[in-house]
Amino acid sequence: MSNKQFSYTFILIFVFTLIIILTSPLILYPDSDGYLDMSIIRSPSYPLFLSLLKLVFGSAETILTIIIQSLLGFYAIHYLIRQFRSHFSISNLWYVILTILLLAPYIYNHKLANSIMSEALAYPLYLIVVAKFTDALVIKKFKRIYFTLLLLAILILTRSQFLFLVPIGVLIAIYIAYTKSSYTTLAKSAIIFLILPFLTSILDKGYHKVKHGHYTSTPWTGIVLISGPMYVSDREDINLFTEDKERDLFQKAHEKLTNQCLNINCLKNKEDTNIILTYTDSYSEIANRTILPIASTILNNGLTRAETFIEVDRVTKNMYFPLLMDNFKEWFKLYLKNIKMGYGNSIYMLLTLILMIYSLWLAIKHKSKSGLVMGFLLSLILANIASVAIGIHTINRFTFYNNWIIFMVIFVLLPNFKHTHHQELNKTS
Template sequence: MFKKPKITYKSSVEFIIYSLVLVYCIFQGAIYSPDSPSYINANSYRSAGYPIFVRAIKLIFQNYFDFFLVLIQAFLGLFAVYILVLKVERLLKLNFLLKLIFIGLLIFPFFAPLEVANNVTSEGLSYPMYLFFLAFSIDFLLNETRKSFLFLLASYTLLVLTRGQFLMLPIVIAIVYVFKYKATIFKRIFLTRLLVFLLAPLALVLLDKTYQQLKDGLFISTPFTYINASASALYVSEADDVYSFDNEDYQNIYKDCHTFLEENNWLMSSKERASYGDYYKDFHLNLGKICNLTLHQRGTEYYVNKGYPIEEASYQIEMAAKGMYPVLVKNNFNKWIHLNYSNFIHGFKSQFLFFLILAIMIFAAFKSIFNAHKYIYILLFLSALIISNGMAVALASHSIMRYLFYNYSLFFLIFVLIFKYIKDVRNS
């Protein structure tokens, strides 16, 4: 006979927390933002994951779409929280208070201002997938089971098809994996899994291109990557950079965009400021106007006027941004690197916190060279995740909560890990 699960005061408190969050989300209802229609309509610049997700729910539930979308997103998100908490609790043997704090940090995005379960945007799916990815990555790095490896890959695939900012996550795992299994890494099983991690981003790029081919007839990556990244390069650019382009279309687009930016005072040169921190604040406020309203909109119109269909015009301006980006960075590198550093630090809120996480990562990497404690490998993994995601966001866009909230709970975990590690070392 099966034993009935033991219901305790602590498990009852957790159940009540999850239930209250679920009820809160349901009563809030669906929230539509300016981005929502582009997901529902599967616009060419949206990755496959969320548009397919919302269309499937729309097809099944019809007029009850809003209710069931929120219900499914909330339930999926809370289940992901539960799974991650379960894995971390087993790793760190958290006491009840620490466990509640961790749960609180993980459910924070369900409330304002993010409201991930209610917003009809990709975070409703990407946040649960990221938590699943974390849970199965931790399990894999500690136990190296086939099941955790497969679940890790599955959650990564769904995550990247929803938000491309996480494309390079397997590289972080691969680095930690090499540190942990350095003595046996060339054995067949370890080498095979390492190669899977290294090749996974390429496989996802091909999968993304296949989706675009099936949807729009163009074998291309989802546009907007270089348009977003080019915003910082355009912000620091000068009018005479136009002479650095050999392509006539690029010259015409750049001249038009730079003139428009100059007229609207959306360039670094528009006003002298006291520091790069101040320049970043100006860039932060105007990024959408630079990449969306200017480069994307005016560039797409340029190619449409040349006779391209709208989908191909979007692709052409993405390729134009890809061509202009390295040239503008090279021409204005000093200004660009200072602006991006300010962008990166803005995501950490202080240089002290960044250098603290960097020091922890370096310490964990150094300790991992030797026969390290299991906590060291997870410290290396979590600190590398925080820094790599911060760098990816700073290079591609601006450091806002919407792109960075995924890792907020990891700061707490890192400090708990350090405390547990010190305690274990003292007791050994």
């Protein structure tokens, strides 16, 4: 496929995708109202994005929102493909296939452009950050990282799961410093990356102070963190807590989860039960429809809705560490199984890990640019899944951002898998 043919095909794919998007309706999910109403339990970036659309167009629930979310995604995909093409000379056909894979979330399953969900903003931001990190790795220039910091801050303020990009950014800075022997610049870069989580935390709290009157982080972390330890806890864990409200919350939540057989000790007594599948399939029942309402009822005490969420977050965070430490072995087993679930199955997990090791071997042994970048991309899959698995189920909604990577890696590494000799098939008479 020539470059001219690629350009025409590229445009045609985007036009065809846009037609499919525009002929589909706007989709509202149970979480959508929280973003539209700028609920205190929603991180600031996407609610502010929708608020801006509402200010400009009079409503965020219009065809214009679909168009803008489409254009954001199209630009991000175009930017990522352009960066890859500038660094890797693989067949244009592979780039056409990669473009289709990157566009898949817009026409299949997630339907990002048509959805009022934070993924609609997080996905394009993530792709641009990945493109800029890739560029920094190849060019080996710190300024390529600096330009990414603002986008990364917005991305983290859209979905906090992307905090894993901060240590990856530090590792990239270390690599560039090592190759350039520029350790003074490394110190500056590392400091900037390390203060980024604190900066985003201040911005998050500042947003809630202006919008909701409370200088607080988005109060949803505690519910996310405590769900896993609560799932593997036993009845005697009530003795870990001294405050009456904490003891009351644990007792009622544990009792209800046990009655629903959404506790590991109940599941162990039943045949043909899958502990990790039960957890992933029933996570919303455990966290949102059991622990949260029980905690809200116990801790309400005349508080406003926003104040109740803040108090629930504070108490569940306090309960998390003692509960985790007392059940760490069982929780860690659950965590590892949750990571495997994030890959889809153990075969795919093994494949990606083997390719990651092989890519990094190419980078170290042969100073391979392709190996370095492919190792980086594959590490994103592991880092994202491992980050999500700490507190929530690793369903496709939280992992689809990297679904395209394994294909990109194979397309780039294919030339490395060459036959050293050919053997004809035995002929039969």
